[in-house]
Amino acid sequence: MNDMRPLERIVDTDNIKISAKGCQVYYGDTHAIKDVDVQIEDKTVTAFIGPSGCGKSTFLRCLNRMNDTIDICRIEGEILLDGENIYDKKVDPVQLRAKVGMVFQKPNPFPKSIYDNVAYGPRIHGLAKNKADLDVIVEKSLRRGAIWDEVKDRLDAPGTGLSGGQQQRLCIARAVATEPEVLLMDEPCSALDPIATGQVEELIDELRSQYSVVIVTHSMQQAARVSQKTAFFHLGNLVEFGETGQIFTKPEDPRTESYISGKIG
Amino acid sequence: MPVLWIILIVIAIGAVGYVATRARAMASAGNDARHLHSLPSYYGYMAFLFAAAPAFLLLIVWLIAAPLVIEKRVAATLPADVVEQAASQNLLMAEVRRVAVGLDNAVAAGVMDEDLASNARADFTDMTARLKEAGQVITQNVTTPVLRAAQMMREANASSRLWMTIAVIAVAIAGAALAMMRAQRDYRARNVVERGVRWMLVGAASIAILTTVGIVLSLLFNTIEFFRIYPASEFFGSLTWSPSFGGGSELGIWPLLWGTLYISVIALAVAVPIGLFAAIYLSEYASNRVRSVAKPLLEILAGIPTIVYGLFALLTVGPLLLAAFGDGGLGWMQSGTAVMTAGLVMGIMLIPFVSSLSDDIINAVPQAMRDGSYGLGATQSETIRQVVLPAALPGIVGAVLLAASRAIGETMIVVLGAGAAARLSLNPFEAMTTVTAKIVSQLTGDADFASPEALVAFALGMTLFVITLGLNVFALYIVRKYREQYD
Incomplete structure (x- = not known):
């Protein structure tokens, strides 16, 4: 636990981007998320921590309605994005996901060239007027993904041929290319080695200037390093939510303390 | 002895070998399976494998090779002028085979006794009459030399069959005995069975491949035959x-x-x-x-x-x-x-x-x-x-x-x-x-x-x-x- 640097971080703004109220999630008969209230701020990195199976990934997937693809999944309560309930009938989940991008646990580049991987989102959503425009978007996204220098000479090479860390940064660039407002990351570093993890974490910190980032992680050190706010989930409950520094130094709930000191989980 | 019987006898020898070898292996380990290198049943399987595998292999080879050898020997005895008269040795040999089968069937039907069927001095007209009576197909081509050749073929077939039976059963017994002799507590029967299984699988795979090769070859030879009597340029060039x-x-x-x-x-x-x-x-x-x-x-x-x-x-x-x-x-x-x-x-x-x-x-x-x-x-x-x-x-x-x-x-x-x-x-x-x-x-x-x-x-x-x-x-x-x- 030496690596933990609980700093007093000043949150730039207290704009609320996403706000969940009384959120309940059921998988068939299993009650996976129990009455979660959470407020995620804009231009902030929020970390979800907790033991395996505590529901943090499930809750993350509720934020862009990825759980819609699972037949037996049922959600109650409301989740507001900029004050609008994303589970409202008027909301098109496809449009929502363009606004709330997602990066997955395992790097999943499409079996296409690096260029086409990044251009995928802009092409679907018609963000580029012409080829030159698209080139600009691709370059900008790859730069934001901190991978431009490594791939600028081989944009036509398949994205699957990159190393694991490069693939994950490509996936982040791909998610950034659709100009989302929120970026959800589901254990983005669990398949990466420490060096690649360091690069991705640095990237997450940079992304904070433009997006609201929500990251699920198993590594408490990572949560301490990259996030300003931390939410601790346990058995489907949101046990504690607050400033990262406070959660790691002066947790209010005994369960949080047991978890971060390694007694449970 | 019919082939089916030979197969059953070999299997029976294998089964006896299984029981005997397993018991011997157990005895060598003081009836405690833990002292054996392999599980007791592996010694039994080994005996069955030793008895059955070489015996069946011999049986298959004999069944394929014997008719070829016999036919060659019989064909050599046919006088040259008879062959010429029949235009083709293949046709004549087909006739010989047919008569040989006819004689067998006639004996089986009781129209003819075994002595007469194999009697080298039997009267030719009497034989054909009896064959016809037994309902066997007899064509004009059946002549005295053909009849004699057929008789010779029957004889050769019978003795071949007898020797085959003896040889196959002897091999099976020898195999079982060998396995039994080897059944000591330190003998690695498990590894032997493993190799046996592997060769069995290799055999199955090669049968499939060899059949494909055989099909291709039979196509190929006939195709070559075709192109010998019909020009390939016409076949691939003509639009009609x-x-x-x-x-x-x-x-x-x-x-x-x-x-x-x-x-x-x-x-x-x-x-x-x-x-x-x-x-x-x-x-x-x-x-x-x-x-x-x-x-x-x-x-x-x-x-x-x-x-x-x-x-x-x-x-x-x-x-x-x-x-x-x-x-x-x-x-x-x-x-x-x-x-x-x-x-x-x-x-x-x-x-x-x-x-x-x-x-x-x-x-x-x-x-x-x-x-x-x-x-x-x-x-x-x-x-x-x-x-x-x-x-x-x-x-x-x-x-x-x-x-x-x-x-x-x-x-x-x-x-x-x-x-x-x-x-x-x-x-x-x-x-x-x-x-x-x-x-x-x-x-x-x-x-x-x-x-x-x-x-x-x-x-x-x-x-x-x-x-x-x-x-x-x-x-x-x-x-x-x-x-x-x-x-």
Whole structure:
């Protein structure tokens, strides 16, 4: 636990981007998320921590309605994005996901060239007027993904041929290319080695200037390093939510303390 | 002794060996299985393997080799002038075999006793009379030398059979005894059985491969025979197919090849889109309940015999097309049998091939690909078109090429649906025929088997074989080349 640097971080703004109220999630008969209230701020990195199976990934997937693809999944309560309930009938989940991008646990580049991987989102959503425009978007996204220098000479090479860390940064660039407002990351570093993890974490910190980032992680050190706010989930409950520094130094709930000191989980 | 009995005896020896060897191994370890190198049953299996494997191998080799050796020896005894008279030694030997079998049957039926059948001085006319009486087929060709040769053949067969029985049983006993001698506590019976299993599997695999080689060789020799009496330049160069069994036929492959390709293309044009779309629906859109019903239903199509499809073409699709495009309608079609009829029905037959294989392949595309696409705000059909299908493409190409080989090799639907006229035409509403259909008609006639009109079937078969082999190799190449792209 030496690596933990609980700093007093000043949150730039207290704009609320996403706000969940009384959120309940059921998988068939299993009650996976129990009455979660959470407020995620804009231009902030929020970390979800907790033991395996505590529901943090499930809750993350509720934020862009990825759980819609699972037949037996049922959600109650409301989740507001900029004050609008994303589970409202008027909301098109496809449009929502363009606004709330997602990066997955395992790097999943499409079996296409690096260029086409990044251009995928802009092409679907018609963000580029012409080829030159698209080139600009691709370059900008790859730069934001901190991978431009490594791939600028081989944009036509398949994205699957990159190393694991490069693939994950490509996936982040791909998610950034659709100009989302929120970026959800589901254990983005669990398949990466420490060096690649360091690069991705640095990237997450940079992304904070433009997006609201929500990251699920198993590594408490990572949560301490990259996030300003931390939410601790346990058995489907949101046990504690607050400033990262406070959660790691002066947790209010005994369960949080047991978890971060390694007694449970 | 009949072969079946020999087999049963060998198995019995193996079984006795199993029990005895197992018991001996146990005894050598003081009746405590833990002191043995292998489990007790492995010693037993080893004994069975030692007894049965060499014995059966010997049996097979003997059964194949003995007739060849005997026939050669008997043929050598036939006087040269008799052979000349019969025009061909093969024909004469066939006669000898027939008489030998006739004598056997006559003895079995009780018309003749064993002494008379093998009596080298038996009266020839009396013998033939008795054979006829026993209901055996006797032709004019049976002469005294043939009869004597047949008698000799019987004798040789009988002694060969006797020696074979003795040898096989002796080998089995020797094998079992060897295994029993080796059954000591430190002997590695488990490893021996492992090797035995491996060789058994190797044997099974080589039988499959050798059979393929045999089929190709038999095609090849007959094809060479054909090209010896009919010029290859005509076969591959002529645009006319008009076999006439009186001679002077033109045997150009192009009209048949054209018909094959035309019908296959129409069939694929029907099967590929329908099959692929059905597969996409089943794997991406359908709920589990729908899929569990619809998939087996679709696969029933694959279980319908092609002759039934042929009837469907002849009785339903042909008349329907004729009503629309025939004289009553557009006037393009003369009769119900046409390229279009066969192509459509063949396409329906191929739908399950394409859909079932494509479905498996689409399901094999990792869910992470779809999640990635949905996470970027793509719709379901965008995801399928731009991510899932490209990832599954190599497999789908493989499925299509497999369907193409089926289409090219299909016969019954063509015979009943497309007619029998070999012609080069662009009109899909005309009757045409294919390579396979012509192979059937060339070989089922009364033609002399040595004539080019019959032998051409082998050349056609060989051409078809090369084409489908090429397609399969190409399909394998495509699948291998792109297979692991999304890993």
